[in-house]
Amino acid sequence: MTVSTHKLWRLLGISWLALSLGCVQERHTEAVTRLATPVDMTGHWEIDFARSDNLQDQLSAIARRVQREAVRRARLAEEGRGYAGSPLPGQSDLVTLARLAEIITEPILLEVIQNDARIRVKRENSFALVCEYDGSGLSITVDTLGIQRCGWDGDQLFFVLELEEGLDVTHRLSRSDKTDMLLLVTSVETASTRFPLVVSQYFTSYDPDALGYRCERTLTRGKVCSTRQ
């Protein structure tokens, strides 16, 4: 496989930028490793509960990981070998993490609007994930409460949100070639628990007009329903 000089430079640029950002902001460890190859995710999507992760199961899984890590550290201590890692999260930390993840992964309907310059993932009862891209791979927006990084990592769309108080939220969206499905993987991490809680949610395509009417909720107009052909 041959890679054009232009693409190579672009890859180097993206890597350098990702490395620089990593140095400045230690919380962000995710780097863009692949060239952007955007895929079309346009459409309306509804959650498939059967395939999606159960939050309780994910919490149990992370609790088991923490327990295993505690046993490993205890063994190291017994052998006289110290461990210089961060303290393990307690039960209340994990419950906090789970409660936050529940709020963050609450939306069950998505609408993706996409063009060459911008993608908007509108989420029911939450804010839209918006990414504007110019092909350089990484887009950074700074808000009053935090920083958002987004872009295409290969054919996956990612959003990394670093909020105040050490709350980190990552969303990764990918579309399955074989089945008409959208996978949204959300990772939630807090400063006190550097064990991310990862929730995978599968969405299937649906036709909002199939019912013969469509409702939209806006702040200024409230819930507005209209019939469409």
Next chain:
Amino acid sequence: MMAILGNKWPVSRPHFLVLSLTVLLSHMALAVPTSDGDIRVVGQSVRSVGNTPARLDVGISVNTKVRNKSGTDMEAAFRETEALLIGQRLRGELERNDDWGVIRLFPEPSVIPQLTVKLSVLVSDGRELVVEAVVRAVSGETMLSSVYRDISVNDDYTSDKTDPFADLYASMVNDIADLVSSTVNREAYLRTLSLLRYASELVPDAFPDYLGQEAGLYSVRREPSREDPMLIRLHRLQDYELLFVDTIDEQLANISREVSDAYYLWMKASKEQLDWLDLRRERGVNAETLRNESTFTRLQAVYAAHRSLKIHEQELFELVLELENETRATAVYANEQVFKLSGTLDQQYQEWRATLRRINDLESTL
């Protein structure tokens, strides 16, 4: 609400040094709008009281210098629309007084009105509005150049959705009215000057010796005859230009109506978030308070605040984008033809002026 006026310099004639100072001070105002220096507190609940003896036409043009915090095109589009809303707002405040002539919002500073108000929005976040206003007569004389700053308080956001920054516009209008009242009534002279300047811009060789210009100031050397065919044609072209401005004005009025509710909610949400952040910073000093607050409560509050502002911001931005797409085309009926214009407001204005030049060229060869 509390309006603060930053008087940068008194009425002065345009000069390079003054121009440099304008640029320098406008940057200073942008960076430190609260600097003590020569800021004057105008007071609360300011009411428009000024009387203007001369029925001068006023042209408002407005641009935005508000920092695009998110760096997105959506925010940039929103800030452009916000600038138009602020221009509309000032127009509304001026129109409360019947003594003015016609008040229009122009896509860029124009020589058609006898008085131009150029606004630059420096800060706007729902809690604070900082606007620079430069008022010039068509003679080129700078009559006012000030930075106005208004800070909203919680009581300003009431259920009847009145403008939380009403004091700023009232102060500005009062200042403009005071200045115009204190100068000699030169309405007829300024109208002639306006037409000659318009002629020199659109058809430079129309009345070359009639207009005097020295150090950026314009004067009438000779008055053209009222029956001069060129003058009659220029009057008609000027009417066509105003027809375009009025057509755009209608569109802007629609935008203003469509966006005003969402804009109000965004301002309110933005102020709430900024106040909440300040409160958090204050409470951060108090370790006891932090101990009493659970981690979940703090993190949940952070996420909720972020989500709330984003939801308001996105609804507003989407609305602005929708309206921007709708208003990209304008049809103007003039000279027994329908002209279709497209592109941004500035592009349409330039296109229309080029069309007017072509009309003039065609008619002058007949």
